[in-house]
Amino acid sequence: MATPFQHSRRAVYRVVYPVRERPTFAVGADSFSVIDCSELGLRYQVSEIHRPAVGSTVAGRVKFRRGVEIDVSGEVVRVQDGTVALWFRAEAIPFAQMAAERKHVESIDGGGGRE
Numbered sequence: 001m002a003t004p005f006q007h008s009r010r011a012v013y014r015v016v017y018p019v020r021e022r023p024t025f026a027v028g029a030d031s032f033s034v035i036d037c038s039e040l041g042l043r044y045q046v047s048e049i050h051r052p053a054v055g056s057t058v059a060g061r062v063k064f065r066r067g068v069e070i071d072v073s074g075e076v077v078r079v080q081d082g083t084v085a086l087w088f089r090a091e092a093i094p095f096a097q098m099a100a101e102r103k104h105v106e107s108i109d110g111g112g113g114r115e
Helices: 095-109
Strands: 024-027 030-037 041-045 057-063 069-080 083-087
Touching: 041 069
Parallel strands: none
Antiparallel strands: 024 030, 024 057, 030 041, 041 083, 057 069, 069 083
């Protein structure tokens, strides 16, 4: 029997965060609020002045509310409505970390989930 991960590249642990549980994405001296995150990428809020160009690479550190911090680097694949979507080409956030994040967010208010 096939697993969900064999059917779609989007079948990953994508966690959509309630505002009070959002991780931060630190890029140099700047810090941004993470809207959602998966093993393969994340989406964060950004002001006009900090908007990167589509196709550029952004590197930083995701700081999860539970204390875990992970360095990431990704390609900007979309900039839209004050958000930036990154795709991690080289190294993903570990599956176990995203599963723990999903469990944590669901225990708070039933949020998060698989897309």
